[in-house]
Amino acid sequence: MIDAETQEIFRQETEALIESLQDALLELNKTPDDAELVTQVFRDLHTLKGTGAMFGYARLAEFIHDFEAAFEAVRSGNATVTPELVEVSLKAYDLIVALLDGEDPPADRDAELKAALTAVTKGEAAAVTQSDAPAEAAHVEGEVEGWKLIFKLPPDFMEIGGNPIAMLDELIEIGGEGTVVEALTDKLPALADLKPSEMHTGWQVTLPAEASESDIRDVFMFHEDQMELSLEPILADQPAGGEITPATPTETKTSTDQQQASQAAKKPGTAKVQMRVSAERLDDIMDRVGELVIAEARLSDLAAKLENPDLMEVVENIQRLALGLRDTTMAIRLTPMSSITGRFQRLAHDLAGKTGKDFDFVIEGETTELDKTVIEKLSDPLVHILRNAVDHGLENSETRIAAGKAERGTVTLSARYSGADVLISVKDDGKGLDPDFIRQRAVERGLIAENTILTRSETFALLMEPGFSTAEQITDLSGRGVGTDVVKSTVEALRGSVEIESELGAGSTFTLRLPLTLAIIEGLLMQVGDERFTIPLAAVGGILEQPDDLRKGSEPTTVIELREKLVSIMRLREVFGCSGPVNEHPKVVLVETGDTQVGLAVDRIIGSYQTVIKQLSPIHSRLNVFSGATILGDGDVALIIDVAQLVRSQGLGNLDKEQAA
Amino acid sequence: MSLSLVSATEDELKDLVAFEMGGELMAVPTRILREVLEPPRITRVPLAGVYSAGLMNVRGVVVPVTDLRPLFDMQDKPFDIDTRIVVLELALASGPVTIGLIAEKVHAVMSMDPATVQPVPSVGTRWPAQTIKGIGRWQDRFVNLIDLERVAQEYIGAAHADDAAA
Numbered sequence: 070m071i072d073a074e075t076q077e078i079f080r081q082e083t084e085a086l087i088e089s090l091q092d093a094l095l096e097l098n099k100t101p102d103d104a105e106l107v108t109q110v111f112r113d114l115h116t117l118k119g120t121g122a123m124f125g126y127a128r129l130a131e132f133i134h135d136f137e138a139a140f141e142a143v144r145s146g147n148a149t150v151t152p153e154l155v156e157v158s159l160k161a162y163d164l165i166v167a168l169l170d171g172e173d174p175p176a177d178r179d180a181e182l183k184a185a186l187t188a189v190t191k192g193e194a195a196a197v198t199q200s201d202a203p204a205e206a207a208h209v210e211g212e213v214e215g216w217k218l219i220f221k222l223p224p225d226f227m228e229i230g231g232n233p234i235a236m237l238d239e240l241i242e243i244g245g246e247g248t249v250v251e252a253l254t255d256k257l258p259a260l261a262d263l264k265p266s267e268m269h270t271g272w273q274v275t276l277p278a279e280a281s282e283s284d285i286r287d288v289f290m291f292h293e294d295q296m297e298l299s300l301e302p303i304l305a306d307q308p309a310g311g312e313i314t315p316a317t318p319t320e321t322k323t324s325t326d327q328q329q330a331s332q333a334a335k336k337p338g339t340a341k342v343q344m345r346v347s348a349e350r351l352d353d354i355m356d357r358v359g360e361l362v363i364a365e366a367r368l369s370d371l372a373a374k375l376e377n378p379d380l381m382e383v384v385e386n387i388q389r390l391a392l393g394l395r396d397t398t399m400a401i402r403l404t405p406m407s408s409i410t411g412r413f414q415r416l417a418h419d420l421a422g423k424t425g426k427d428f429d430f431v432i433e434g435e436t437t438e439l440d441k442t443v444i445e446k447l448s449d450p451l452v453h454i455l456r457n458a459v460d461h462g463l464e465n466s467e468t469r470i471a472a473g474k475a476e477r478g479t480v481t482l483s484a485r486y487s488g489a490d491v492l493i494s495v496k497d498d499g500k501g502l503d504p505d506f507i508r509q510r511a512v513e514r515g516l517i518a519e520n521t522i523l524t525r526s527e528t529f530a531l532l533m534e535p536g537f538s539t540a541e542q543i544t545d546l547s548g549r550g551v552g553t554d555v556v557k558s559t560v561e562a563l564r565g566s567v568e569i570e571s572e573l574g575a576g577s578t579f580t581l582r583l584p585l586t587l588a589i590i591e592g593l594l595m596q597v598g599d600e601r602f603t604i605p606l607a608a609v610g611g612i613l614e615q616p617d618d619l620r621k622g623s624e625p626t627t628v629i630e631l632r633e634k635l636v637s638i639m640r641l642r643e644v645f646g647c648s649g650p651v652n653e654h655p656k657v658v659l660v661e662t663g664d665t666q667v668g669l670a671v672d673r674i675i676g677s678y679q680t681v682i683k684q685l686s687p688i689h690s691r692l693n694v695f696s697g698a699t700i701l702g703d704g705d706v707a708l709i710i711d712v713a714q715l716v717r718s719q720g721l722g723n724l725d726k727e728q729a730a
Numbered sequence: 731m732s733l734s735l736v737s738a739t740e741d742e743l744k745d746l747v748a749f750e751m752g753g754e755l756m757a758v759p760t761r762i763l764r765e766v767l768e769p770p771r772i773t774r775v776p777l778a779g780v781y782s783a784g785l786m787n788v789r790g791v792v793v794p795v796t797d798l799r800p801l802f803d804m805q806d807k808p809f810d811i812d813t814r815i816v817v818l819e820l821a822l823a824s825g826p827v828t829i830g831l832i833a834e835k836v837h838a839v840m841s842m843d844p845a846t847v848q849p850v851p852s853v854g855t856r857w858p859a860q861t862i863k864g865i866g867r868w869q870d871r872f873v874n875l876i877d878l879e880r881v882a883q884e885y886i887g888a889a890h891a892d893d894a895a896a
Contacts, residue, residue, distance in 0.1 A: 645776030
């Protein structure tokens with residue numbers, strides 16, 4: 070049986086294949102004549118089959134074999150890509166995913182899909198489903214008595230984990246009793262030059278005629294590029310093997326050195342070298358880099374006190390290296406949005422089918438990159454928002470035409486950078502949200518008081534309150550999975566926020582605002598009394614001297630006129646209950662959150678620092694005014710203020726209550 | 731009741747660390763003890779509940795410090811030469827959590843005779859419900875076995891939730 074670790078390797082190996090397969094299938098729906106896509110589907114299936122068989126997924130391999138046959142038929146021109154074929158293929162794809170996930174779907178599902186695949190590619194010779202037949206027929210003329218196979222593996226074959234014995238066993242299994250295996254030792258170097266880890270032996274294998282060519286070739290599926298392989302049918306008038314023939318059609322007596330040289334020359338031409346690293350290891354590196362950045366900050370602190378130029382030079386060098394290392398590490402963790410958009414394409418395809426609503430699904434900014442952890446956690450909320458957009462947002466064609474809109478709706482998923490944040494939005498051109506209805510519903514549900522005054526965006530935000538659901542009945546589509554309140558909590562757990570904008574009759578936009586990275590931010594360190602707090606520099610809009618009239622009062626929140634504009638001010642000393650001496654030249658830090666600008670009254674600005682975010686323990690994490698803590702250069706802990714939460718929980722929240730009262 | 735309680739803690743009774751809070755002798759199993767520190771600089775967490783003393787830096791890790799004296803209705807006592815932070819690792823439902831606990835004085839590692847351990851009388855004690863697993867005797871003094879996991883779950887975390895909502 071396969072152990073968990075092998076299973077994990079297998080899963081990682083297949084993940085990319087699966088994604089590529091689904092993308093190609095969906096793309097084929099739009100451009101059915103694209104021969105390259107057909108080839109890609111075929112190639113992905115073929116590799117999946119091989120990998121599956123290698124890891125012992127017999128049922129998977131068998132099923133894909135037939136799946137593959139359907140595309141072989143298309144590839145060879147015996148069938149064409151039809152919407153039906155794509156539809157069945159997507160269902161077949163689902164079965165593959167289920168099998169890969171270790172689920173055990175009912176066995177008749179395989180046969181059912183196989184039959185469906187055959188049915189949609191039918192209309193040509195039945196032989197097409199036998200994928201082996203054409204390949205064999207092409208090569209073989211005259212009476213075949215058997216196969217002569219000569220193969221030589223690359224010298225580093227065993228170093229990269231290959232096992233030639235297993236290959237020979239597989240060949241013997243294919244060929245049965247009539248198989249003759251002989252070693253070709255002509256490339257073996259002198260004993261003194263022999264490295265036991267290198268592979269210099271070749272083999273000549275004679276197989277009986279019953280063995281199928283594609284089965285034999287499948288044995289070498291993953292190594293074909295690097296190895297020499299010749300497979301020829303033995304015709305009736307040829308001697309049936311037994312005689313050692315060292316030469317192969319592709320290669321004659323080249324020395325091992327030359328062989329290696331030619332391989333080395335090939336390397337630069339191959340694709341960029343990629344490595345798979347477990348996310349856990351990346352997290353470890355990120356933690357260490359975080360500690361390094363903290364240690365570096367302490368070092369600069371100390372060096373600044375000592376005022377030794379030599380030391381300063383070293384410290385600056387270390388600073389440069391640490392920041393470089395930090396940037397590189399963060400870049401490693403960044404993953405493009407395209408890594409999850411595939412499943413949304415699929416979702417849109419399925420939603421169109423289920424709701425009968427015709428719409429275009431547009432994806433913009435797929436290259437936008439986000440921290441891997443963030444991307445993975447975003448998938449569920451986005452699925453939910455997309456479902457909602459199609460299910461509740463878009464109208465059916467008749468309603469759209471009656472409203473003077475284009476018959477087909479459009480749903481756009483877009484991602485773009487905005488400062489230190491990434492904005493991901495789902496926009497539909499459907500019926501939009503009715504603020505009056507939402508308000509009435511919220512009052513009915515007891516979420517707000519009858520006389521609460523709310524801005525437009527605050528009204529829409531009610532949608533995401535737990536216990537608020539506008540769907541009159543829970544449909545098959547939106548009833549599943551997470552609720553909109555979970556969307557909010559998931560995004561907030563990632564230190565992001567959700568904004569909803571909508572125009573009645575014109576459509577709605579859900580925008581998720583997320584920080585680029587979760588680990589290190591540029592922070593502004595401020596002093597209030599004898600305590601220090603950090604805020605993300607990205608949120609800071611400006612720093613001003615405190616006007617005199619602000620210094621008189623002591624209410625936690627107030628409003629002053631700044632640059633001819635009224636600005637809400639939060640006195641952090643009062644909000645946080647800080648004590649300690651008051652600075653003679655206190656400051657106001659202007660922060661932006663969403664569409665509001667708020668001023669934070671503080672005593673002193675200490676400066677901007679690399680801030681390594683440490684999550685608060687579960688004991689403190691419910692205190693959402695702080696998004697985390699960080700360790701300062703002197704070893705003290707400082708809290709990181711979550712500006713949006715602070716504004717919501719203290720300042721503006723209070724103002725609303727006062728107005729409502 | 732008394733039987734099941736004693737059997738549940740019998741192993742723990744062999745290895746306890748005893749410390750003082752508000753003049754009372756308290757104990758927790760050494761199983762959850764990580765280290766005992768001289769008080770480092772502690773950063774206050776504004777808006778957190780009364781049980782939160784703040785955050786400290788333990789070799790690059792931010793650890794919350796909790797003060798249980800308000801929970802047990804004990805007098806506050808300024809830090810002095812005997813004050814220690816007992817660092818404990820609690821197995822909460824959400825996963826392991828490391829916390830520091832303010833102790834006015836830390837005694838030795840001790841063991842208690844299970845026979846002397848009794849459940850908390852339901853009337854006439856200062857202890858909030860379920861915070862003390864039992865009361866035993868050691869060197870002619872009463873020792874209160876704190877159920878820290880429960881305290882952390884039900885009191886410390888919950889206090890913040892109330893504050894945040896307020």
